[in-house]
Amino acid sequence: MATAVITGIGIACPLGVGHEAFWSAFSSQCLDRDPPNHEIAPRSGDPEGVPAPRTGSVFLPEFQAERYADPRALRKVSDLTRLLTVASHLSLDDASFPEDRALRQETGVYFGTCFGSSAYHLEYHETLRREGVTGASALLFSHSVFNAPSGHVGQTYKLRGGNLTLVGGETIGLDAISDAADRVRAGIDRAALAGGADQYSPIVHASLHQSGLIGEHFAQAFDESPTAIAEGAATVLLEEADAARARHRTAYAEVAGSGRARAGKTGTGESALRRAIAAACDEAKINPSQLDLLICGASGGKTAPAQRVVLEALLSEAPDPVSITPKDRLGEGFAFTSAALLVIGALSFRYGVSGIGKPIPANRSALPSRVPSTVLIFSLNAGNGASAVVLRQPGPTDG
Amino acid sequence: MTTCLGTGVEESWRNLLSGRSGMSDVTSFPIDGSKVLDAGEAAPFDESVSEHEKVFDRRERARKHLERACREALRNAGLDPEICPDPPRAALVLGSSLAASATSLEFWNAYIDRGPGEADYAMLRSYDVEPMIETICREFDIQGEARLVSNACAAGASCITLGADLLRLNRADFVICVGYDTLELHTFAGFHSIGALSKHPLHPFSKTRAGMKLSDGVGVVILEREKDARAAGRKLLARLLGRGESADAHHLTQPAPDGSGAALAMQRALDRANLKPYEIDFVSLHATATPSNDLAEYRALRTVFGEDTLRTLPLHAAKPALGHSLGAAGAVEAILSVLALRDQRIPPTLGVIDLEEEMGELSFLRNAEEHDLRAVMSNSFGFGGCNASLIFGVV
Numbered sequence: 001m002a003t004a005v006i007t008g009i010g011i012a013c014p015l016g017v018g019h020e021a022f023w024s025a026f027s028s029q030c031l032d033r034d035p036p037n038h039e040i041a042p043r044s045g046d047p048e049g050v051p052a053p054r055t056g057s058v059f060l061p062e063f064q065a066e067r068y069a070d071p072r073a074l075r076k077v078s079d080l081t082r083l084l085t086v087a088s089h090l091s092l093d094d095a096s097f098p099e100d101r102a103l104r105q106e107t108g109v110y111f112g113t114c115f116g117s118s119a120y121h122l123e124y125h126e127t128l129r130r131e132g133v134t135g136a137s138a139l140l141f142s143h144s145v146f147n148a149p150s151g152h153v154g155q156t157y158k159l160r161g162g163n164l165t166l167v168g169g170e171t172i173g174l175d176a177i178s179d180a181a182d183r184v185r186a187g188i189d190r191a192a193l194a195g196g197a198d199q200y201s202p203i204v205h206a207s208l209h210q211s212g213l214i215g216e217h218f219a220q221a222f223d224e225s226p227t228a229i230a231e232g233a234a235t236v237l238l239e240e241a242d243a244a245r246a247r248h249r250t251a252y253a254e255v256a257g258s259g260r261a262r263a264g265k266t267g268t269g270e271s272a273l274r275r276a277i278a279a280a281c282d283e284a285k286i287n288p289s290q291l292d293l294l295i296c297g298a299s300g301g302k303t304a305p306a307q308r309v310v311l312e313a314l315l316s317e318a319p320d321p322v323s324i325t326p327k328d329r330l331g332e333g334f335a336f337t338s339a340a341l342l343v344i345g346a347l348s349f350r351y352g353v354s355g356i357g358k359p360i361p362a363n364r365s366a367l368p369s370r371v372p373s374t375v376l377i378f379s380l381n382a383g384n385g386a387s388a389v390v391l392r393q394p395g396p397t398d399g
Numbered sequence: 400m401t402t403c404l405g406t407g408v409e410e411s412w413r414n415l416l417s418g419r420s421g422m423s424d425v426t427s428f429p430i431d432g433s434k435v436l437d438a439g440e441a442a443p444f445d446e447s448v449s450e451h452e453k454v455f456d457r458r459e460r461a462r463k464h465l466e467r468a469c470r471e472a473l474r475n476a477g478l479d480p481e482i483c484p485d486p487p488r489a490a491l492v493l494g495s496s497l498a499a500s501a502t503s504l505e506f507w508n509a510y511i512d513r514g515p516g517e518a519d520y521a522m523l524r525s526y527d528v529e530p531m532i533e534t535i536c537r538e539f540d541i542q543g544e545a546r547l548v549s550n551a552c553a554a555g556a557s558c559i560t561l562g563a564d565l566l567r568l569n570r571a572d573f574v575i576c577v578g579y580d581t582l583e584l585h586t587f588a589g590f591h592s593i594g595a596l597s598k599h600p601l602h603p604f605s606k607t608r609a610g611m612k613l614s615d616g617v618g619v620v621i622l623e624r625e626k627d628a629r630a631a632g633r634k635l636l637a638r639l640l641g642r643g644e645s646a647d648a649h650h651l652t653q654p655a656p657d658g659s660g661a662a663l664a665m666q667r668a669l670d671r672a673n674l675k676p677y678e679i680d681f682v683s684l685h686a687t688a689t690p691s692n693d694l695a696e697y698r699a700l701r702t703v704f705g706e707d708t709l710r711t712l713p714l715h716a717a718k719p720a721l722g723h724s725l726g727a728a729g730a731v732e733a734i735l736s737v738l739a740l741r742d743q744r745i746p747p748t749l750g751v752i753d754l755e756e757e758m759g760e761l762s763f764l765r766n767a768e769e770h771d772l773r774a775v776m777s778n779s780f781g782f783g784g785c786n787a788s789l790i791f792g793v794v
Contacts (some may be wrong), residue, residue, distance in 0.1 A: 049515035105663070109646065114528075116498075125585060129507040133588040134432040141589030142652050142782070146498050146549040152784020160663060163555055163646035163785050167498040167549045168530035175546060177560070182568055208521040222440040260570075262533070264486050264542035272542065275487060279570075383529030384536075385545060 003241035004071025004181040005251035005394055006346050010097025010195075013168060013232025013336065014038070014059040015329075017068055018090055020263070023347050027356045031330045035218035036229075036329065040200075053204035053216040057230035057331040060199060073156040076139070078117035081149040081201045084234035087154045087398030088193055095237040095249060097191070108161030108189035110180035110197040111150045111235075112172035114334035119201045120144040153193065161189040169381030170297065170332065171260075172196055173339030176306035177236060178258035178389050184238050186253075191243070193275035195235030196335030205229050212301070213382060219300035220307045221325030226301030236346065237256055241394075251394040252346040256374070257284030263384035270306035276386040277310065278376055284390035286374055289317045291390075293372035295341050299327035307380050314376070322353045324374070338379055338387070345375040345391045400466045400734050401617040402721050403439030407471060411721075412738050415746045415766040416787060420600070420720050422612055428584040435596040438582055439614025439722030445658040450789035461581045462531055464617045466538055469575060472619040473539075475631055482540045483573055483607050484631075490571035491545040493538060494558030494578040495780070496726035497586065498528055498549040515700070543571045551781030552685070553644075554578060555618060555729025556789055560642045562622045564598045572627055572700050578730025579617040586725060587613055593652060595689055600749045601719035603686040604693045604758060611687040616724025619732035623792075637737040637791040640774060641672025647784025658699030661685075663788035665778065667705045674774060676704045679712065679790070681745055681770065683732045685721055686716035688750070692780065697758050710760045713770060715739075729779035729787060736777040736791050 009019045015029070016022035029036060034329025040056045042396075065074050065082040069089035074082050097103075115121075124140035142148065147165035154163045162183060166176050173196020179195030208214040208229065219227040236252075244251050260273040281288050294314055298307040315321055326344055330337050348356070352371045371393070378388040403421030406410035410578030414421070421439040430436065441464065469482035483489035510518040519601075532545050544565060548557045555578025562574035580586075590596050590613060597610030628635055635781055645667065654661065669676060685696055717732050724731060739745055748763040774792045 008782050047515050049697055051516060051520070095791050108644075124589070125507060126511070128585060128588050129511055130742075131758075132432055133430050133584070133591055136585075136588035136592040138592040139588075141585075141592055145496065145551055145782050146423075147781070147785060148651060149549050150550070150647065151651055151785065154648065154784065155648045158648050160646045160648050160660065161646035162560075163550060163551050164644075165782065165783075167547050172546075179546075179564075182564060186564065186568060188564075203515075203520070203523065207523040210519070210521040210523070219740040260544040261487070262491075262542050264535040265482075265537045265540035266486070267542050275542070331462065381748070383533035385529065 001185045002053045002187060002291055004184040004238050004255045005241045005244050005249050006246045006253045007239050008091040008097065008248045009252060009283040009343055009346060010090030010094060011088045011234045011343055012083055012086045013338065014057045019347055023351055026329060030356050035220060037218060046202050050202040050206050052202045053209055053228065055217050055228045056200060058200040074157045076145045077152055078148065080117040080197055081152050082112060083199060084149040084153055084197045085156060087195060087233035087235040088157065091193060091235045091237045092157060097237060098227040103190060104158045105160045106157045106190040108180060108183055109154045109159050109163045110176045110192055110194040112166040112168065112176035112335040113146065114169060114172060114198050115204050116146040117148060118199060118204045122201060122203050123398045156321045159193060162190065169383050169385060170334055171338050171379045171381045171385060171387035173234065173335040174342055174377060174379060174387045174389060175260065177339060177342055178255065181238055181255035181258065184240055191237065191239045193235055193237055195233065195337035197233035198231055198334040198336050200229060200231040215300060218331060220341045220386060220392030221296065221298040221300060221328045223300040224330065227299045227327060228339060230332045230333035232336040233331050234336055234343045236343065238352060253349050253391040254394050255389065257281060257390040258282065259388045261386050269303060269380050269384040269386065270309055272384055273306055273310045273378060273380050273386040276388040277376065280388040280390045284392060286390065289319065291318050291374050292321050293345065293353055293375040294321050294323035295345050295377040296323060296325045297327060297341055298325050298339060299332040303380045303382060324356055341377045341379065342389060345377050348372055348375060349393050400731060401441050401468055401615065402731060403441050403614045404721060406442055408727055408734065412787040415720055416744065418747050418749065418766065422722060423616065425449040427582055428588065433591055435591060437599045438612050440582055441615035461579060462534065463576060465579050466652055468537065468617040468619045469539060469577065472521045472575065472621050476621050483578055485572060486540040486542040488543055488572040489541045490543040490560040490565050490574045492562045492576050493547040494554030494572060494726050494730060495547060495549055496551050496554055496580050497583060498547055502530055503541045526732065551783055552725050552728055553724035553779045553781035553785040553787040555731065556607060556733060556779040556787035557644065558730060559789060560619055560644060560787060563639055563642060566622055566624055572623065574622040574728065574775045576620045576622060579723050580726040582613055582615045584602030586735055597688065600750050601688040602752055603688040604697065604718040604754055604761065606616060606688060606755055608688040610689050611718060612722045614722025616731050618727050618734050620730060620733060624694045633751065635794040637691050637740050638794055639648065639676065639789065640792040641668040641790040643667025643671060643788045645786045647727065647786065649784050652782055654695040654784065656695055658702060659694060660784055661699035661778065661780055662702040664788040665776065668788035668790045679774050679776050681739060682770045683775065683776040684714055684716045685737045685778050685780045688718065696753060697717040711762055713745050713762050713764065715746055716748045733777045733789055734780065738776055738777045740772050740791055740793050743769055743772055
């Protein structure tokens with residue numbers, strides 16, 4: 001099996017566009033004691049009277065995607081497609097990915113999303129309900145299918161490998177990246193663009209809030225209430241390590257192992273999370289005691305207790321790990337934030353861990369300033385599905 | 400498997416072999432003003448199901464059909480239909496075009512009739528996929544990996560390729576792959592709006608082809624490593640010899656006219672199967688009977704197989720009989736390919752009349768026929784330019 005490494009990173013979210021801007025904003029926000037308190041400004045076109053909370057980390061439709069990617073690629077597409085196109089462009093640019101036709105023919109696209117192009121989708125449904133079959137909008141229908149963004153990105157950047165869109169819960173961006181890494185390692189694709197995105201819409205927000213999955217305010221990771229909503233896109237470019245080295249690219253990280261598990265009938269979210277983490281560590285051929293950065297996807301609410309228990313168990317095994325819970329700064333952006341957790345892990349090999357999170361538990365001393373050698377990212381979704389990925393610092397042979 | 404031709408693999412297969420069509424007038428939702436009046440509705444899951452459940456809670460209907468088909472597959476594999484073997488090593492991969500699409504008519508009725516402030520947003524259940532995946536995992540005690548792939552009409556085939564990945568990478572020992580989609584107002588209206596539906600019977604690959612008809616579908620395939628399945632004493636139905644995927648990178652809803660993306664997927668499947676094109680004995684086409692798909696698909700077949708081989712290579716288009724079940728189609732048609740291998744029979748293709756001129760001579764059967772089949776190919780192509788090709792072989 002080959003080694004899959006991350007050679008490009010792209011991120012577009014309210015904290016920043018591009019990984020440098022994102023890291024700068026993320027790490028400076030982490031120094032604040034209190035969670036952010038972003039208010040969602042009223043936006044033209046939003047339906048009136050929808051009882052959605054007013055707090056969240058959102059930046060559409062003001063986000064000027066045309067500053068970051070070819071405007072021709074951003075016309076007449078949904079906001080979700082625009083987000084993913086920008087993040088993809090940034091990843092490919094960051095990796096200096098060649099225009100080589102043969103290489104791009106064997107490059108796949110693997111995105112995760114929870115709600116898809118929800119604004120288009122909901123507008124389509126409303127129109128359909130009001131006007132019936134003959135009033136349905138062809139444009140809204142076409143652009144609201146779940147895989148419209150991945151198809152568009154493949155078309156824009158001439159990527160003709162596999163093109164899959166995974167739909168799921170809070171872990172789905174992380175799942176898409178680990179599936180893509182598997183395909184690169186197995187030689188099915190020579191390279192893969194992978195990540196996750198979700199966009200905000202008031203109706204989806206109201207639905208999530210009334211279902212108890214999103215809170216009225218930003219919350220801490222292990223609070224009883226869930227945190228506020230977020231939107232954005234985060235993508236990585238994965239390549240086989242030898243190929244990256246041949247292109248003289250310095251990799252951010254190696255995707256060393258991954259694992260996923262479910263509670264099933266007889267298990268629990270906690271047991272699923274433990275098994276996913278064990279599988280990821282086994283595949284990476286490391287002992288959990290060797291992990292030195294733990295990135296936990298807890299965002300308050302019902303999945304938080306299981307994640308806390310597992311995190312504390314990991315902390316007790318490793319000699320001096322650092323742990324962070326980024327969603328208390330990012331909010332819950334579903335596919336976006338789960339991909340962003342991995343991006344943070346990859347960037348930690350470049351920027352170090354100083355200042356990117358409060359020590360957990362709170363009585364530990366200040367975070368050491370160092371670059372980790374192995375990072376574990378893990379998360380549990382509301383359907384008791386657990387995901388874990390181990391990143392390793394790229395070695396001298398890994399690009 | 401559940402299709403408009405039957406509930407269960409054997410009923411659907413038997414009806415397909417006999418040349419029946421499953422199209423009938425749409426009763427599940429109002430289609431006032433539509434020129435297209437028919438589709439392939441599966442039989443109601445349970446005659447005692449309430450009118451409310453039939454019309455409004457179609458996700459519940461989808462889930463029940465899905466669970467029934469999973470039990471059928473487990474029984475056919477000689478297993479307890481209520482539980483997967485070795486739950487931590489059992490995995491589930493779903494393929495669906497609709498995925499978590501919120502279709503709650505009750506929500507929209509309230510939203511529109513009483514205003515946004517009065518609607519029950521929890522009814523929208525936007526966060527729909529995870530509860531359903533959790534329900535199925537709990538139902539069958541699947542504790543390994545589970546996910547849903549939604550790459551439009553290729554989803555049913557892609558769920559099988561993802562399932563194969565899990566086995567190859569030793570992430571699972573037993574994978575339930577499910578392609579499913581139910582007939583929904585929102586997709587009916589959507590395809591109607593882009594002119595893809597036909598009010599006439601389907602005429603795939605024909606000069607008069609004018610579009611497709613939609614249908615319900617669920618197709619379940621259980622994958623295991625051959626050595627594990629033999630050791631467990633399972634009855635093997637077919638080998639998955641190869642799989643290939645690609646993207647057209649051309650257009651959101653139209654295939655690349657030269658068929659190059661589809662040809663790439665087929666060639667990748669052949670390469671992974673270590674087979675030459677002439678070693679394929681039968682091809683299950685995607686064949687939606689839309690003007691653009693069928694011509695592009697023909698050109699792809701010609702690129703891969705060459706005109707000479709293509710002239711005599713048996714082809715089958717299932718959609719005139721079964722309709723297009725979107726995310727289910729790839730899995731349903733994969734199952735038909737496996738059944739063809741099992742029974743060494745190729746089903747008839749309905750509606751092929753007066754082939755498109757560029758296509759010349761092609762081999763579609765008017766009646767089911769026995770054939771010597773060793774390797775068969777099943778192709779699925781979807782919105783976004785997603786292409787998937789599967790090759791199955793005899794055991």
